[in-house]
Amino acid sequence: MRVRVDYFAMLRDRAGREHETLETRAATPRELYRELAPRRDLPAQTGLRVAVNDEFQAWDWRLADGDRVVFIPPVAGG
Amino acid sequence: MRVRVDYFAMLRDRAGREHETLETRAATPRELYRELAPRRDLPAQTGLRVAVNDEFQAWDWRLADGDRVVFIPPVAGG
Amino acid sequence: MSDFRISRSEIEPAEEIAALEDAASGAVVSFCGRVRNHNEGRAVTRLEYECYEELAVSEGERVLGEAREKFGVAKVRCVHRTGDLAIGEPAVWVGVAAGHREEAFSAARFVIDEVKKRVPIWKREHYPDGPAEWINAAPAGGA
């Protein structure tokens, strides 16, 4: 399965890239994050949220081929 | 003693004038209002406030010669 | 210029807001009360505001001073219109600049509430179907 991952703010700084497309066997965002964290120097998942195809989803949401996944660090607008 | 009385809003409509200067023996705004009410068709004093020389004062404030007295109907700004 | 003003000409919210500039203030809250085309179910064609200016300004300044004291805000301003107003025209404008939004909201709310309660300004509503009336101007128990 191929997914696209986008990184914003401090996660982009950590990952050193804005996005990537990768082959994965991760079935959920949680598994995907676990797979990417060591490789991309990402922090612990606590406090993050996740969006799939531009909608917030649960960490156990079922990923599908072609999905766009965005890990969302604590927001700080305003 | 001479005092000047100014009328605003519905009191001006009732009194049919914006102000008047009069000789009075009223010692307080309360007595002055009692004196003027029948003559100027003013409503009961309840709910009104009074200002003497451009400051809110008690109804039993001591009037002095040359004072400016304004009876203040319930306000409705905004 | 005084921070509480009575204005005979139309209030310009953009100009009022500009006067609140303050690099230390992260939050600006403004309130604008405008003439509505109805009130309590009745159509309104225009409004007239009248004020006792000397006392309105001193009492208005007192309200602003209380807001500064109570909420520790950097800047507070208020301007109230008098004269004839058409539908949609601003009747009163309140602006607050403060460090954070909490106190900016609280101070703006405080100012408009107190101004409406305490500052000697009166309004008369005009209707398409009857004589104009002074609003809220019937004293309790009045004749």
Next chain:
Amino acid sequence: MSDFRISRSEIEPAEEIAALEDAASGAVVSFCGRVRNHNEGRAVTRLEYECYEELAVSEGERVLGEAREKFGVAKVRCVHRTGDLAIGEPAVWVGVAAGHREEAFSAARFVIDEVKKRVPIWKREHYPDGPAEWINAAPAGGA
């Protein structure tokens, strides 16, 4: 045009306010959050805002819809800035037009609180004396 917008150019409160025109609304409350020259005791030279636009707009619209529903207000708009901001520049603007001030204040407060909590926008502060930092971006228990 959407009532929740992301803007790459400077927010103009006067233009935003003009878009709230509504003859039935007697109360307009606006909130503007601006870049302060300090934060938690530290001097700030400028700010950078970044957003995940697709989700920011849909979540922002959701917040505005909740405000309309919850407080019954006529109009609610919000615009959030992205990119590099200098001291004093507006970062976010919220405006509400409603029948009365009670719900206008409540809705404006609700929108800014929810936007800050829920909409995917991040800010990085720049200091005269050290590297820039993402604010509030360290997840609890994070590395």
